[in-house]
Amino acid sequence: MKIHVIETGLFKLDGGAMFGVVPKKIWNKLVPADENNLCTWSMRSLLVETGDRKILIDCGMGNKQDEKFMSHYEPHGIQLMDSLQQKGFSRSDITDVFLTHLHFDHCGGAVERDNNGALIPAFPNAKYWSNKAHWQWATEPNDREKASFLPENLQPLQHHGVLHFLEEGEPLAENFSTIWVKGHTEAMMLPVLQHEEKTLVYMADLLPSYAHIPLPYIMGYDVRPLITLEEKTDFLRTAVEQNYYLVFEHDAVHECCNVQETPRGIRPKDFFQVEAL
Numbered sequence: 477m478k479i480h481v482i483e484t485g486l487f488k489l490d491g492g493a494m495f496g497v498v499p500k501k502i503w504n505k506l507v508p509a510d511e512n513n514l515c516t517w518s519m520r521s522l523l524v525e526t527g528d529r530k531i532l533i534d535c536g537m538g539n540k541q542d543e544k545f546m547s548h549y550e551p552h553g554i555q556l557m558d559s560l561q562q563k564g565f566s567r568s569d570i571t572d573v574f575l576t577h578l579h580f581d582h583c584g585g586a587v588e589r590d591n592n593g594a595l596i597p598a599f600p601n602a603k604y605w606s607n608k609a610h611w612q613w614a615t616e617p618n619d620r621e622k623a624s625f626l627p628e629n630l631q632p633l634q635h636h637g638v639l640h641f642l643e644e645g646e647p648l649a650e651n652f653s654t655i656w657v658k659g660h661t662e663a664m665m666l667p668v669l670q671h672e673e674k675t676l677v678y679m680a681d682l683l684p685s686y687a688h689i690p691l692p693y694i695m696g697y698d699v700r701p702l703i704t705l706e707e708k709t710d711f712l713r714t715a716v717e718q719n720y721y722l723v724f725e726h727d728a729v730h731e732c733c734n735v736q737e738t739p740r741g742i743r744p745k746d747f748f749q750v751e752a753l
Contacts, residue, residue, distance in 0.1 A: 477651055477671050480563050480660070481750050482521040484536025485553040486728060488514040493696040506687040507728075514550070517685070517726040519557070522548060522678060523565065524669060527647050530565065531572040532599070533667055533678055534725060535585030540595075540628070549581075554583045558596075570599040571679070574648060575606050576680035577664040578614040579624040582725075587632045595632040599730070604633050605648060607645055608641045613662035620699060621661065655711070657682055659704025674753055676732070677715070678723045682707060685727035686744050689735065712742045723750055 487590035491513050495503040500513075507515045513583065527597075536556050537549070559569060575583045588598040598602065606614075614625040633639040642665070647653045651670035656663055660681045667678040681702070683689060691708055698704045715735050725730045732753070736745040 477669065478525040479669065479671055479676070479750060479753075480523040480525070480565075480610050481731060482523050482532065482556065482559045483554050484519040484521055484556040484559060485551050486516050486518055487537065487549040487551045487581065488516055489549070491515040495687075496611060496692075496694045496696045496698075496701065498693050503687065503693070505631065507685065509551075514716055516728050518724075518728045520725050520727075520731065521559075522667075522723065523560070523563065523570075524649075524652065524667075526652060529571045529728075530569050531574055531649065531652065532602070533574045534576055534582045534680070535573060535598070537581045537584070538584035538598070538629075540587070540589050541580075541584070541626075567599050568601055570602045572648070573599055573602045573604045574665075574667060575604065576666065576678070576725075577607065577610055577661050578630060579621075579661065579681070580626050580629055581624075582680070583629050584626070587629055591679065595628055597636050597638050602638065603640050604638050605640050605642055607644070607656075607663050607665065610661070610663035611639075611641065618699070626696075640665060653655075657704075657707045657711075659700045659702075659707050660695070661699055672753065674721055675718060676721045676723055676750070676753065678725065680725055682711065683722060685724050686730045686733055687727075689743060690741060691732060716742055721748065 489511040506744050509515050522533040524531040548739045587595050590596050617625040644656050653668045655666040666680055669676040694701045694704050721732050721734055730747050733744040735742050
């Protein structure tokens with residue numbers, strides 16, 4: 477197995493929403509906000525080469541939304557396809573796109589507009605992976621999450637026949653399993669990669685950044701924050717015991733860390749570049 481970091485750009489989200497009940501006086505020291513209370517976040521994907529498959533894990537927000545939509549999030553930095561090209565890959569090389577969940581900043585790059593404006597899958601040779609529970613949740617959204625589940629990111633995958641569903645406990649590939657959680661949104665899937673005798677877990681929105689490791693640091697976006705608290709507690713305990721390497725999708729500075737017990741609870745131990753592991 478080979479693992480490549482694929483950056484799909486940076487964007488901005490409200491710091492208060494990202495840290496929930498934690499006061500700005502505390503979180504602003506960890507992830508400083510601008511004059512509009514917006515913090516800068518990454519949209520970091522991974523490309524996993526295993527056997528004859530090239531699996532892209534999440535794919536950023538893409539670039540097909542209108543100017544008004546983009547103005548809310550101020551996306552900037554490298555684009556998905558440019559990042560792939562820098563690593564020596566093209567869109568046609570991708571065999572699988574694994575979507576941890578279907579919020580726009582995780583799956584928007586899965587669909588693009590062709591020269592005629594039609595919505596098509598961005599990776600012509602790929603199967604796209606979600607699960608039935610989350611797909612139903614995303615396509616029949618509650619009012620709280622409706623703004624994050626965009627039909628233009630979802631319907632084309634079904635229309636073009638490229639959508640596939642995993643069952644809980646079913647591996648996607650050799651050394652590629654998943655952990656399912658439901659605090660942030662229903663049936664979000666965290667990839668677990670066995671690589672070079674190490675276990676890497678792609679944290680998606682259970683732990684968006686290293687700053688979210690302390691237990692009360694839970695996003696205001698989460699639909700079931702007390703469930704998230706339980707899931708974080710259980711996961712972090714296991715991460716210490718098993719020396720997991722946590723890969724952060726949204727941390728603009730730190731790609732990865734392991735964790736340790738401290739007098740203040742579980743905290744980062746050492747930080748790593750994913751491709752150096």
